[in-house]
Amino acid sequence: MEIFWYIIVVVMLAVYMILDGYDFGAGIVHLFIAKTEKEKKAIRNAIGPFWDANEVWLIAVGGVLFFAFPTLYAASFSGFYLPLIMILWLLIFRAIGLELRGQIHNLIWESIWDKAFGIASLLLALFFGIALGNIVRGVNLGMVENGVSTQEAHFFFLPLWNPSFSPYAEHLGIIDWFTVLLGIIGVISLTIHGANWIIFKTDSTLNKLLKSIIFKLNFVLVALVIISVSIWHIINPKPFHNFIDHPWIWIFPFITFTGLLGLFKVKSFRKDGYGFIFSSLFLFGGFTTTVASIFPNILPSTNAVNPSLTVYNVAADQYGLSVGAKWFIISAVLVVVYTIIIHKVFKGKMDNIKYGEH
Amino acid sequence: MEDMLFYDRMQFAFTITFHYLFPQLTMGLSLLIVVFKGQYLYTKDNRYNDAAKFWMKIFSINFVMGVVTGIPLEFQFGTNWAKFSELTGGIIGQTLAMEGMFSFFLESSFLGLFLFGEKLLGQKLHFLTGFLVFLGSWASGLLIIATHSWMQYPVGYEILENGKFVLNNFSALFSNPWLWPSYIHNQLASVVTASFVVGGVGAFYLLNNQHSKFGKLFLKTGVITGLISSLLVAFPTGDWTAKNVVKYQPITFAAMEGIFETEDGGSEIIIIGQPDIQNKKLDNKIAIPNILSFLTYQNWNREIKGLNEFDEKNHPTNISGLYYAYHIMVGLGTIFIALMGFAMLQLLRKKLYKTKLILWAIIFMIPFPYIANTAGWYTAELGRQPWLVYNLLRTADGISPTVSSGNTLFTLLGFIGLYLLLGLLFLIVIGKIIYKGPHIEKQ
Ligand code: HDD
Ligand code: HEM
Numbered sequence: 001m002e003i004f005w006y007i008i009v010v011v012m013l014a015v016y017m018i019l020d021g022y023d024f025g026a027g028i029v030h031l032f033i034a035k036t037e038k039e040k041k042a043i044r045n046a047i048g049p050f051w052d053a054n055e056v057w058l059i060a061v062g063g064v065l066f067f068a069f070p071t072l073y074a075a076s077f078s079g080f081y082l083p084l085i086m087i088l089w090l091l092i093f094r095a096i097g098l099e100l101r102g103q104i105h106n107l108i109w110e111s112i113w114d115k116a117f118g119i120a121s122l123l124l125a126l127f128f129g130i131a132l133g134n135i136v137r138g139v140n141l142g143m144v145e146n147g148v149s150t151q152e153a154h155f156f157f158l159p160l161w162n163p164s165f166s167p168y169a170e171h172l173g174i175i176d177w178f179t180v181l182l183g184i185i186g187v188i189s190l191t192i193h194g195a196n197w198i199i200f201k202t203d204s205t206l207n208k209l210l211k212s213i214i215f216k217l218n219f220v221l222v223a224l225v226i227i228s229v230s231i232w233h234i235i236n237p238k239p240f241h242n243f244i245d246h247p248w249i250w251i252f253p254f255i256t257f258t259g260l261l262g263l264f265k266v267k268s269f270r271k272d273g274y275g276f277i278f279s280s281l282f283l284f285g286g287f288t289t290t291v292a293s294i295f296p297n298i299l300p301s302t303n304a305v306n307p308s309l310t311v312y313n314v315a316a317d318q319y320g321l322s323v324g325a326k327w328f329i330i331s332a333v334l335v336v337v338y339t340i341i342i343h344k345v346f347k348g349k350m351d352n353i354k355y356g357e358h
Numbered sequence: 359m360e361d362m363l364f365y366d367r368m369q370f371a372f373t374i375t376f377h378y379l380f381p382q383l384t385m386g387l388s389l390l391i392v393v394f395k396g397q398y399l400y401t402k403d404n405r406y407n408d409a410a411k412f413w414m415k416i417f418s419i420n421f422v423m424g425v426v427t428g429i430p431l432e433f434q435f436g437t438n439w440a441k442f443s444e445l446t447g448g449i450i451g452q453t454l455a456m457e458g459m460f461s462f463f464l465e466s467s468f469l470g471l472f473l474f475g476e477k478l479l480g481q482k483l484h485f486l487t488g489f490l491v492f493l494g495s496w497a498s499g500l501l502i503i504a505t506h507s508w509m510q511y512p513v514g515y516e517i518l519e520n521g522k523f524v525l526n527n528f529s530a531l532f533s534n535p536w537l538w539p540s541y542i543h544n545q546l547a548s549v550v551t552a553s554f555v556v557g558g559v560g561a562f563y564l565l566n567n568q569h570s571k572f573g574k575l576f577l578k579t580g581v582i583t584g585l586i587s588s589l590l591v592a593f594p595t596g597d598w599t600a601k602n603v604v605k606y607q608p609i610t611f612a613a614m615e616g617i618f619e620t621e622d623g624g625s626e627i628i629i630i631g632q633p634d635i636q637n638k639k640l641d642n643k644i645a646i647p648n649i650l651s652f653l654t655y656q657n658w659n660r661e662i663k664g665l666n667e668f669d670e671k672n673h674p675t676n677i678s679g680l681y682y683a684y685h686i687m688v689g690l691g692t693i694f695i696a697l698m699g700f701a702m703l704q705l706l707r708k709k710l711y712k713t714k715l716i717l718w719a720i721i722f723m724i725p726f727p728y729i730a731n732t733a734g735w736y737t738a739e740l741g742r743q744p745w746l747v748y749n750l751l752r753t754a755d756g757i758s759p760t761v762s763s764g765n766t767l768f769t770l771l772g773f774i775g776l777y778l779l780l781g782l783l784f785l786i787v788i789g790k791i792i793y794k795g796p797h798i799e800k801q
């Protein structure tokens with residue numbers, strides 16, 4: 001049962017990254033690349049009817065984590081206290097940036113909310129990458145000082161950074177050079193992903209420009225991925241043991257590379273949706289490869305005193321997990337049905353819906 | 359430790375109080391929008407469709423406010439109440455996860471369709487999407503109150519040696535005797551809020567001589583639903599919830615009612631008075647003998663236990679706050695019934711639209727259902743203290759052990775600043791939409 005729920009959480013997180021990820025990416029494009037009002041409007045239309053439902057994936061995965069892995073939820077949410085609260089603030093700015101902008105026609109008002117939406121999206125992409133970095137690197141569980149735990153074995157607290165910015169300093173921080181590297185990968189891959197979504201959903205004049213930007217950014221992305229894979233062993237002493245023990249999980253890196261390679265052909269796709277498929281593959285593959293490499297750990301411990309948090313030591317009891325599975329399957333089917341319905345109704349290009357205008 | 363607890367509580371209280379200002383309108387208004395849209399389908403009179411569309415605009419902004427302020431609540435269970443989450447997550451996490459999976463997806467998916475899909479869908483399907491939004495928001499109310507009811511009256515659980523609560527009976531969460539009275543009471547109270555808002559905007563248009571056609575429609579609808587819901591909030595549902603409190607939390611009930619001493623031969627009902635906690639008595643009191651015993655037990659002489667009979671360490675931590683919250687709710691409830699009743703009378707006599715006094719009064723009253731709802735929740739939450747899970751887990755034992763008070767104060771101040779800004783923006787934008795009025799679609 002634990003494994004069942006673990007797979008659910010991973011898949012839901014991946015879906016969240018793919019769906020809300022294109023919103024963040026669109027926000028970044030909106031901030032840096034879109035210049036004219038028409039281009040900006042096309043971008044907002046492309047995500048307008050969807051972003052809210054996409055954000056629900058975050059809430060839902062939070063709920064599932066809460067009930068299936070309560071100890072993990074408690075330990076990680078209190079341990080990563082500050083960045084999580086900041087993510088909440090950013091989500092607020094993203095949402096009101098999108099929703100309030102069109103309510104009043106005034107240049108100052110509009111440009112404030114444009115910036116709020118764009119900057120919040122950029123920082124969110126960065127933060128989510130950093131978060132992934134923290135999970136790979138691990139934390140000082142139990143807050144061990146001189147070989148003694150100062151807290152219960154699974155609790156910890158991390159400040160935003162420590163002055164050395166090093167992922168193997170004695171006192172860790174959330175931001176260090178390794179996590180920032182993953183943060184940058186997050187920003188670049190989501191920019192590509194968001195650009196693909198815009199190409200898919202609009203006939204904007206930007207589309208041509210976006211294709212060449214995707215093409216260029218993809219080189220940067222490949223370079224960063226190679227760098228991060230080659231230094232992975234500094235952070236995680238046994239990065240590939242799962243790949244040796246269970247060769248079938250090579251499928252995940254394979255998906256990642258398919259995505260990356262596909263993106264190089266962005267300029268010659270016959271259909272506008274193809275690019276989006278490849279960037280989704282990259283995100284899905286990248287995320288699953290990362291979590292598969294540390295399995296069964298979910299949050300590794302950096303000290304020798306307390307054990308890592310694993311799928312097995314943070315789960316709720318069996319009865320709860322199995323009744324949960326019953327209602328979950330029903331609700332998941334419904335969610336799929338809703339998603340199909342909304343994407344059917346809003347299929348094709350969306351340049352002309354009247355999002356956010358009253 | 360003391361101030362860690364204090365800031366955690368302040369932050370939760372502040373953020374949830376602010377959050378609930380929005381969902382109460384969402385839930386009530388979604389019902390009224392369905393009513394408008396339904397009347398349109400039935401009569402084919404465009405006025406109703408325009409009305410539905412007008413309120414949808416307000417709804418959509420209010421909804422977004424509810425969404426963005428709701429996410430911090432879910433996160434806070436983990437960030438600020440980590441010990442509580444660890445111990446009870448296997449149970450309350452069930453209903454919270456169900457809320458996300460069953461209701462939020464429903465609501466947010468169909469809201470997009472309802473807002474942008476009228477032309478694509480046709481009228482019947484458009485009505486259906488509106489109905490699904492309503493269903494989603496009421497389902498979310500149900501699941502959150504199921505969670506809350508478990509904290510007030512825990513059922514279907516077992517406590518392991520390590521202190522963890524584990525679920526052993528899923529359906530008990532939904533047959534919890536605390537749940538249904540509380541849910542129905544709360545939902546009706548949200549309809550009260552929406553009725554005053556809709557009716558108040560109608561009254562505003564009439565007094566301002568603006569959009570009078572809609573003014574009349576809104577006012578009439580608000581008065582009808584407002585009277586019905588205000589009556590039902592007080593009786594029978596307010597009565598049901600009060601009876602639950604007497605039965606399962608007698609000590610809370612004594613504090614709510616301001617009873618310090620047990621009286622022989624039936625308790626009086628206190629209308630006005632200020633609790634004096636130090637000397638354990640009520641100052642300046644105005645009370646009517648024996649009524650309380652009758653209301654609670656339908657027996658004039660039945661004894662109701664006073665606070666002084668209970669161990670002081672289980673007394674609610676803020677007795678005066680609890681007492682005032684309860685009396686504010688009940689007092690306002692009475693005023694709502696009186697005002698709406700009077701307005702209804704004038705409506706039946708066809709004089710409502712000209713009775714300026716009532717029009718002014720309804721506009722003036724718009725904030726008060728919000729106050730009554732908030733006071734109701736303070737009654738429930740202060741009444742639960744000092745317990746987080748009633749009689750089983752103390753509030754002080756639920757906080758996050760590693761988050762220092764300095765960090766919590768920092769985020770609390772951040773939330774206060776951000777929410778003040780949000781509130782201001784919300785008022786500006788809503789004010790503008792109301793002022794502009796409904797858009798009349800050509801036949
Ligand atoms: C418009 C708002 C409103 C009005 C007029 C009333 N209520 Fe209320 N009441 C609520 C809105 C509310 C609420 C916000 O919805 C609460 C908070 C928790 C809940 O489930 O509903 C609540 C809770 C609540 C509780 C506490 C339950 C608990 O401890 O969990 C009691 C005893 C009552 N109500 C009783 C009444 C009575 C006797 C009323 C007579 C007029 C009344 N309420 C009017
Ligand atoms: C919207 C309506 C609600 C309001 C206005 C409200 C208000 C409050 C207030 C004022 C407190 C602080 C009490 C104190 O510390 O003295 C509090 C605490 C709390 N409430 Fe609520 N509450 C609401 C609904 C809920 C629901 C639905 C839940 C559960 C799902 C909940 C869970 C909690 C928790 C966990 C605390 C912190 C622990 C505590 O102080 O008891 N609340 N709430």
Ligand code: HEM
Pocket residue numbers: 055056059374377378380381382384385420421422423424425426427428429430431432462465466495496498499500502503544
């Ligand atoms: C601890 C208490 C609470 C938590 C954790 C919580 C959580 C949330 C979350 C995460 C959202 C965003 C949903 C979305 O994206 O669509 C939300 C919105 C909502 N909440 Fe709350 N909430 C709490 C209290 C309440 C209460 C007391 C009610 C009503 C009884 C309520 C009713 C709603 C509704 C109807 C929405 C839909 C959005 C809206 O109406 O504006 N919530 N809540």
